[in-house]
Amino acid sequence: MDEDGFTLRDRTVCVVGLGLMGGSLALALRDRVAALTGVDVDPVTRAAALERGIVSRAADDLTLAREADVVVLATPVRTIIRLVGEIGPFLRPGALLFDIGSVKGPVVEAMNALPEAVGAVGGHPMCGKAEAGLRHAEAALYEGAPFVLCRTERSTEVALSIAGAIVNAVGARMIVMDAGWHDRAVAFISHLPYALSAALALTAGTYAATDPLAWSLAASGFRDTSRLAGSDPLMMADILLTNADAVLETLDAARGSLEELSALIRRGDPEALIAYLERVQQIRHDWERQRS
């Protein structure tokens, strides 16, 4: 028994989806559980996971999930939702179904329909990096990151305790939160940054196609603001589609804010523009302060 009163040590964990996030979770957990197995549709990824010892067994279907005490879904969100719908009859009674997808409302809804003998908790770790795929996975990825847990109608005390033990084991900070609230918040602080970064890449890229020398002037400002545009399109498309209402709300708000800036520039009144940009700077400085 660990400090949470639940031992991961005698439990078998199966991670479905061995990309950057699933692979990193497996790396952080493998020495703290009885066995760690993996499911991935890509044979190259399965071979690499076995070779690096990240998983002890690997398969391309859900047979390994059937034997596990804890199943972690770490695929793109639309696949998570589909798998939650399919996996119920395969899970052993008392097993925990857990996921680490970026949108929680539709996942929790699907988990609510699971058989009553199954425990289920939604999860969303707030970390990642620019490069996707198992070869960029690292055990330290989750360290210090906020890790959201969302209750479902299948969240027994045991299920919540095991999920919490996983969060602790990977070194993250647990935040328990309502799924709907989570989805609206991440639309503003995670999905909107991606959308704006994408708009920058497209707009600047379209211009640079007419004059490639423009790229030679790009410095750290362009680099940082466009970083998220390099994110995996499959993962991001699932996020934007499954969180559509909240994402559309943030896109409308951001367009409104760009229109306001355009109007201030057209007006040409330095004092009004400076006041607007001081508000912008204040928000960013306040965020930095509360963070440290």
Place this chain on the structure above:
Amino acid sequence: MDEDGFTLRDRTVCVVGLGLMGGSLALALRDRVAALTGVDVDPVTRAAALERGIVSRAADDLTLAREADVVVLATPVRTIIRLVGEIGPFLRPGALLFDIGSVKGPVVEAMNALPEAVGAVGGHPMCGKAEAGLRHAEAALYEGAPFVLCRTERSTEVALSIAGAIVNAVGARMIVMDAGWHDRAVAFISHLPYALSAALALTAGTYAATDPLAWSLAASGFRDTSRLAGSDPLMMADILLTNADAVLETLDAARGSLEELSALIRRGDPEALIAYLERVQQIRHDWERQRS
């Protein structure tokens, strides 16, 4: 005589505006020139510049510029334009007037009206950092950065050579470019990233004001995409106002791109959305590749 055939060693340089950019330029140049003096309206900044030995003399008016062989204007852009208009009669014949403002068209236009005995070149180093002010100045800031030079009607061969020697002395890479072309290119790869970063800070900040817990979910994606929102409002207002036409063009294009993304999300067709996001990722990857 150095490799460029021009010696900075026997020239006196006066830097007007001892902020991050002017202070860093002074630090990188001070041991390579006959004397380095500074002008700043802020007495605390002048005292700090003298104490750190960044300048040998400091004043709050243009008297020191009158004695210098090279005058570098390193204030916000609207102040640069005003100073170029005022400083002509003060400069000694054969002196070089140089600036490091982020917008070049209106500066070059003002330089074209200088007395014929004066040399003048516009400059724009593509570097910086999040923190403003002399206390963040460092000699290495310009190392390896692209440094744009724009010809004016006062750009004699001697003037261009001295400007080039300054670029070399601070370790930057010279790019000679038409001012109008420069202004349109930087609108897309420098001013638009700032505007999008500002829109993110305002939109997310307005939401977080209704629910401060949202901030606790913000991770590296929000941090990087909102970094430029922390830029100095006075400097940025001058840039947006003096480059208004090009900036408004980029803001319209970015709004159009966000509208396109909204339409794709509303349509709910995964294939079309993925194709769009793959274009985004490709642009960002292509930019990274040509950069390395």
